[in-house]
Amino acid sequence: GDSVTQMEGPVTLSEEAFLTINCTYTATGYPSLFWYVQYPGEGLQLLLKATKADDKGSNKGFEATYRKETTSFHLEKGSVQVSDSAVYFCALSYTTGTASKLTFGTGTRLQVTL
């Protein structure tokens, strides 16, 4: 079946450091790919998405590119802030046949310090 694998955390960075969170997936078809973010005590929010190969999703300085050849969707940000401290989830879904169910990775906790 489909699955998503994320790098284990926690990831601890100093403010203004470069961030990469790795995500790879196994899928039988051509899913859409997502990054969701969960701030402490809150639900998940969509951070960015990509719906086909070579698409780049971007939002709030974060970006990720849908790489079909390496089945990856790595999250990057050039300069992190303390306010980026959160748990980041990579996920995939299909539009048809599966009621658009999301399959999540286990999440990566990011902690940014001054």
Added chain:
Amino acid sequence: NAGVTQTPKFRVLKTGQSMTLLCAQDMNHEYMYWYRQDPGMGLRLIHYSVGEGTTAKGEVPDGYNVSRLKKQNFLLGLESAAPSQTSVYFCASRTRGLRGDTQYFGPGTRLTVL
């Protein structure tokens, strides 16, 4: 426009007790989902619904029942709670059809079963 709301926010149960979690959305979404979040396991789908009066099993449905009598509400029931059901429960909703459409999440319900 409140988005997705969940009731209650916190609950403590004793083993064998029953309870119902309520999810409500005001976005006229067709699809609704219940997830549980456990440390190191990401989010796992319990049940979902593709429309009023329909429900289907997700990845981890045992011990839970659901109902979708109204389009805007999706109820998750625990008939006889067990300590293994201690978790944070999230509801989500989305519109039907378009590739890559976002799931919107509620703030979560933290349930402890003693």
